[in-house]
Amino acid sequence: MKPILEVKNMTMDFGGLRAIDSLDITINQGEIIALIGPNGAGKTTFFNCITGIYTPTSGDIHISPPHGEPQRINGLKPNVITKKGLARTFQNIRLFTSMTVLENVMIGCHAVTKAGVLGAIFRGPATKAEESRIVEKSYSILEKMGLARYVNDLAVNLPYGAQRRLEIARAMATDPFLLLLDEPAAGMNPQETRALDELILRLRDREGVAILLIEHDMKLVMSLSEKIYVVDYGKKIGEGTPEEIRNNPAVIKAYLGEEIDA
Amino acid sequence: MDLEYFFQLFLGGLTRGSIYALIALGYTMVYGIIQLINFAHGEIYMIGAFTGLIVSSVLTMVGMPIPAVVILAAMAAIIYSCSYGYTMEKIAYKPLRKAPRLSALISAIGMSLFLQNYVLLAQTSDFLPFPSLIPDFDFWEPYAHIITSPELVIIMTTVVVMILLTFLIKFTKIGKAMRATSQDKMMAALLGINVDKVISVTFIVGSATAAIGGILIASHIGQINFYMGFIAGIKAFVAAVLGGIGSIPGAVLGALVLGWTESFFAGYISSDYEDVFAFLFLVLILIFRPSGILGRSETQKV
Numbered sequence: 175m176k177p178i179l180e181v182k183n184m185t186m187d188f189g190g191l192r193a194i195d196s197l198d199i200t201i202n203q204g205e206i207i208a209l210i211g212p213n214g215a216g217k218t219t220f221f222n223c224i225t226g227i228y229t230p231t232s233g234d235i236h237i238s239p240p241h242g243e244p245q246r247i248n249g250l251k252p253n254v255i256t257k258k259g260l261a262r263t264f265q266n267i268r269l270f271t272s273m274t275v276l277e278n279v280m281i282g283c284h285a286v287t288k289a290g291v292l293g294a295i296f297r298g299p300a301t302k303a304e305e306s307r308i309v310e311k312s313y314s315i316l317e318k319m320g321l322a323r324y325v326n327d328l329a330v331n332l333p334y335g336a337q338r339r340l341e342i343a344r345a346m347a348t349d350p351f352l353l354l355l356d357e358p359a360a361g362m363n364p365q366e367t368r369a370l371d372e373l374i375l376r377l378r379d380r381e382g383v384a385i386l387l388i389e390h391d392m393k394l395v396m397s398l399s400e401k402i403y404v405v406d407y408g409k410k411i412g413e414g415t416p417e418e419i420r421n422n423p424a425v426i427k428a429y430l431g432e433e434i435d436a
Numbered sequence: 437m438d439l440e441y442f443f444q445l446f447l448g449g450l451t452r453g454s455i456y457a458l459i460a461l462g463y464t465m466v467y468g469i470i471q472l473i474n475f476a477h478g479e480i481y482m483i484g485a486f487t488g489l490i491v492s493s494v495l496t497m498v499g500m501p502i503p504a505v506v507i508l509a510a511m512a513a514i515i516y517s518c519s520y521g522y523t524m525e526k527i528a529y530k531p532l533r534k535a536p537r538l539s540a541l542i543s544a545i546g547m548s549l550f551l552q553n554y555v556l557l558a559q560t561s562d563f564l565p566f567p568s569l570i571p572d573f574d575f576w577e578p579y580a581h582i583i584t585s586p587e588l589v590i591i592m593t594t595v596v597v598m599i600l601l602t603f604l605i606k607f608t609k610i611g612k613a614m615r616a617t618s619q620d621k622m623m624a625a626l627l628g629i630n631v632d633k634v635i636s637v638t639f640i641v642g643s644a645t646a647a648i649g650g651i652l653i654a655s656h657i658g659q660i661n662f663y664m665g666f667i668a669g670i671k672a673f674v675a676a677v678l679g680g681i682g683s684i685p686g687a688v689l690g691a692l693v694l695g696w697t698e699s700f701f702a703g704y705i706s707s708d709y710e711d712v713f714a715f716l717f718l719v720l721i722l723i724f725r726p727s728g729i730l731g732r733s734e735t736q737k738v
Contacts, residue, residue, distance in 0.1 A: 225626060252625040261626070268623045270616050281616050284609050285628020305609075348628055 175202035177238060178384055179224070179260075179352055184233030186216075186223055186408075193219045195408040196233065201352065203240060206378055206385045208399035210392075210419075212428060216408040217388045218265065221354050225262050226252040239351050240382075256285055261350035263341040265357045265388075271330035275321060275340055278329050279312040282347025312347065318380075319343040319373070335366035339373065346381065353377065355387040359394050367394055374398060396420070404428065440582065445703040446696070447583040447591075451656075453695025454594035457688045458649030459672035460679070461601065462521075462642025464687035467676070468618040469638045471537060475544040476524060477646060478669020479551035482662065484517040484647030485654040486555060489566050496567065506569045513647040520551075521643030522636055530632070548669075555662040562661065569655040590652045597645055598688060605684065610637055618682070674718050680731020689729055693717075 179201040186194040194216045201207050209217050223230045229249040238244035239259045247255055261282075270278050287304055316322050319339050324332055329340060338358060345353055355374070359367045371394055377383055389395050395402065396416040404412040404419060406428040412419055419425055459481050466474045492509035500508070528547045532540045570586040605611035616624040617634045625631050653668070654660045671694065679690025694714055701713035721728070 227622065227626075252622070253628050253630050256626055256628040264623070268620055270619050270623075272619065273612075273615060277612060281612050281624075281629070282627050284613065287609070344627065 175204070176240075177201065178203050178240065179386075180234075180236045180238075181224070182234045182236070184220075184223060184230045184235065186219055186228060187231045193408050194223065194230070194405075197405065197408070197410055199403055199410075201384050201386055203351075204378060204382060204384055205401065206374065206387070206399050208395045208402045209386060209388050209405065210390070210395060210402060211405040211411075215405045217405060218356060219408075220405070221262060221356055221388065224255075225260060225354065226250050226255040237352075253285070256348050256350075259349065259351040260354065261345035261348045261352075262354035263345055263356055263358060265360060267337050267341060269329040269337060269340060269344070271328070273329060274326050275316065275324045275329055275332065276309070276312055276326060278340060278344050279315055279347045280308055282344040283308045283311055285348045315343050315347055318376075319346075335362060335369065338362065338366075338370070342373070342377075346377070346383070350383055352384045352386065355385060355389075357388055357390060359389055359391045367391060370394070371398060441703070443582055445699045447587065448703075449696035449699030450692065451583075451587040451590050451695070452699060453675075453692035454591050455649050455653045455668075455691075456672050456675045456694055457691035458594055458597060458645045458652070459668060460675040460687040460691045461645045461684065463673055463676040464679070464681055464684060465614075465638050465642050468682040468684075469614065469635055470529070470533070470540075472529060472540050472544065473673065473681075474529075474639075474642075475541070475669070475673075476528075476547035476551055477642065478665030478667075478672070479548050479555075480517050480521050480524075480643045480665070481646040481650040481668060482555065482660070482665030483520055483551065484513040484643075484650030485566070485660045485664065486559060486662075487516040487647070488513040488569075488651040488654060489564060489660060492567060492569060502569070502571060509569065510648065510651050513651050514644045517643040517647035517650070518640045521639040521646075525636060525639040530635075548666075552662055552665070559662060563659045564661065566654040566658055566660050568658060569651070586656050590656060593648065593652060597648060601641070601645070601684070604641070610634070614638060671714070674714065678718060678721055678728055680728025683728070683730045686728055686730035693729070 177200050179199070181197060181199040183196045183198060184194060185192065185196050197220065209220065211217055219228065222228045224235055226247070235247050236244060237247055237258060237260070242259070247258065270281065287308060313322070313325070316325060319342065321336060321340055321343060324336060329337065332340060342353070342355070342358065358374075359370055362370065374385055374387070375398070378385055387399070399416060402414065402416060402419045403410060404422070404425045411428055412422045412425045414422065459477065462477045462480070463474060466472055466477070488509045491512040492505050495505045495508055524547055528543045529540055532543055568586070570589045572580065573585045576585045576588065605614060613624065613629045613634050614637070616627070616629060617631055621631050624634070672691065675691035675694045676687045677690070678693055679686030679688065694717070697717050698710045698714050702710040705713070
């Protein structure tokens with residue numbers, strides 16, 4: 175299998191605080207990987223480093239897109255990294271609430287289109303053709319995500335589970351090869367979580383994106399992921415299959431505390 | 437009550453309001469995107485008026501027909517003001533984007549003073565006569581006692597600009613990017629939107645409408661000087677706050693309300709106090725509706 179994201183020896187300091195401590199993570203094409211760890215372990219910071227919100231203090235982030243040149247992406251701006259094929263969602267819902275569902279997805283599509291400002295103002299035939307292509311693409315994404323009936327609703331009026339799915343739909347609109355999901359199941363009821371489980375598998379199998387997810391719902395993590403990375407205090411304390419992680423003493427210690435010898 | 441007088445005041449207020457609206461748009465759009473009160477915005481409008489004067493004087497001297505002069509002068513003013521707006525953002529605001537908001541505000545005030553004094557030195561401190569670019573149309577003669585043709589042109593131009601702007605923001609790619617950026621800059625960037633470019637475009641669009649306003653009012657009033665941007669800027673700022681700063685329909689509504697308030701108070705009570713009434717009205721609105729007429733009160737999620 176071909177690695178599409180390789181993070182090597184990455185460290186992120188905030189003043190005196192070391193939020194991420196020489197972390198190594200590799201993701202191969204078509205994998206579903208989970209990143210778990212106690213609160214404050216540095217999981218979201220890791221996402222922020224990869225997507226360009228923070229520039230890591232040291233270390234390397236390499237991507238090898240399936241249809242592109244391998245390259246180092248440390249310190250690139252978020253919008254540039256998105257265009258290279260990394261998309262993400264946040265822990266809390268960050269939809270553009272005063273826009274319609276369709277517009278939210280269209281904004282994601284715009285990332286990978288060409289028309290510039292002048293084209294938008296003067297609306298040449300090329301711009302118009304592109305616009306209608308974008309609308310079509312957005313519709314088809316919404317259909318795949320089961321959101322087609324909300325197309326013209328304001329994003330803010332959607333039920334919670336649908337808002338979560340819309341966030342993923344919007345991220346998918348940027349044509350990523352790797353999708354980073356930050357606690358996608360947060361606040362979902364068991365039924366919605368099951369639907370999410372299926373959705374993530376479908377994205378991988380049909381759209382061919384690799385998925386890296388941060389998640390606290392262990393049932394979801396264990397059933398979905400092929401490989402799990404466990405971090406605590408910014409350090410990797412374990413990696414392996416769900417089975418290996420379940421029996422890893424360091425992981426159990428981080429989550430449950432040390433066993434007292436009787 | 438004298439109905440015709442009422443209509444005169446109504447239309448006079450509408451004209452004034454239209455001008456305020458053209459300037460207020462720039463304030464409210466910039467605020468909507470980067471939460472900055474761009475105090476140098478009035479100066480952009482003043483620079484637009486000066487450019488219009490210089491270009492139209494030159495073109496009139498070489499004997500161009502009036503309609504061509506108007507269009508070329510307006511275009512020159514728009515391009516010149518836009519380049520000032522663009523440059524201003526790059527040198528005075530962009531480096532301060534991560535700084536506390538107060539720093540950018542002080543930078544804006546500095547920019548405003550700088551541009552005023554720059555025009556004062558480069559041009560003159562005197563009032564300069566501005567040619568009346570909009571002629572009195574013959575066909576409008578029967579109605580000219582209610583509203584003059586230049587006033588009519590001002591209102592029509594404003595309506596056209598508003599329609600174009602609404603179209604730009606609602607339906608184009610850059611418009612969607614602007615709305616997305618104003619709601620959540622980080623999320624916008626993560627969806628591939630170049631936030632720096634969106635901010636530049638916002639400044640350019642705001643400067644363009646201000647330049648149009650500058651030309652129209654200069655031609656209407658008939659004189660300009662380097663200080664004209666200050667009071668107009670303050671009034672437009674008031675209009676933007678009245679309507680709810682950050683909201684584009686709000687800025688237009690606020691501008692019209694302000695224009696009518698001034699016009700009616702001046703017409704029925706005393707023209708000496710029109711500014712007093714305008715600002716009194718602002719105080720009342722802010723007491724009873726602090727977020728403005730169309731502004732959303734910010735509910736913070738905990």
